[in-house]
Amino acid sequence: MNRIASALVAALLLTGSAQAQGYGPRPTRVERSELRDDRRDLEDLRNLLARFDAAWRSRSERQMANVEFSLRKLLRAELAESERELSKDWAQARRTRRDARVAQWGGPRATMWGRASAADARNDLRAEHAALRTRKAIARELDEIEGLRQPGALSYKRTLILELIQVAERELNQTRREVRDDRRPHGRRH
Numbered sequence: 001m002n003r004i005a006s007a008l009v010a011a012l013l014l015t016g017s018a019q020a021q022g023y024g025p026r027p028t029r030v031e032r033s034e035l036r037d038d039r040r041d042l043e044d045l046r047n048l049l050a051r052f053d054a055a056w057r058s059r060s061e062r063q064m065a066n067v068e069f070s071l072r073k074l075l076r077a078e079l080a081e082s083e084r085e086l087s088k089d090w091a092q093a094r095r096t097r098r099d100a101r102v103a104q105w106g107g108p109r110a111t112m113w114g115r116a117s118a119a120d121a122r123n124d125l126r127a128e129h130a131a132l133r134t135r136k137a138i139a140r141e142l143d144e145i146e147g148l149r150q151p152g153a154l155s156y157k158r159t160l161i162l163e164l165i166q167v168a169e170r171e172l173n174q175t176r177r178e179v180r181d182d183r184r185p186h187g188r189r190h
Contacts, residue, residue, distance in 0.1 A: 031179050037081075038172040044074060045165045052161060056154055068146060071161070075139050078164070082132040089125040096121040120181075127174055131167050138163055 048070055055063035096118040103114025138160050145153045 031175070035172075035175050035179060038168065038175045041078065041081075042165065042168040042172055045161065045168050048074060049158070049161050049165065052158060056158075061149070064149065071142065072146075075135065075142070075164070079132070079135055079139065082128065082135055086125070086128045086132055089121070089128045093118070093121040093125045124174070124178075127170070131171060134163065134167050 048067065051063070051070070052067045055067050096114075100111075100114035100118040103110040106114075141160055142157065145156060148154075
């Protein structure tokens with residue numbers, strides 16, 4: 001097969017792969033679902049913080065125990081979700097790396113697109129990995145001070161909840177960027 005035919009085949013394979021994976025100007029149903037989930041996660045954490053503050057103000061052991069239970073449950077769910085997202089991002093990074101290799105036969109534009117797509121996938125993977133590490137560290141810290149009601153321990157719990165809120169805000173902003181990038185006429189995102 002000559003070089004032009006090889007480039008044409010590679011370009012067609014890449015285009016077909018991109019279409020099959022949902023590349024294009026409109027966000028996929030999965031992305032809209034992720035956006036909804038990220039918003040709900042953030043709202044749940046903000047509500048939990050409000051409940052924590054109310055329990056602390058009222059010095060209610062029962063309310064604080066309920067908040068701690070809710071926090072553990074929410075954090076377990078967030079850790080499981082992070083693990084799933086990390087697995088999905090690993091697979092996406094492998095796919096885009098493969099597509100970038102194929103794209104080099106499609107000419108300079110295809111090569112540029114393939115590299116940009118692979119870089120985006122690596123960035124998503126790094127961000128998800130960082131979020132998971134942060135959540136695991138917070139979970140360990142919360143385990144160490146669970147049940148403690150001294151002002152210092154309560155203040156530290158509040159700080160940890162605020163850190164979880166920051167992680168959720170970063171994830172929501174990242175998902176928004178992904179959806180926005182996908183809406184561009186020649187979206188590079190996955």
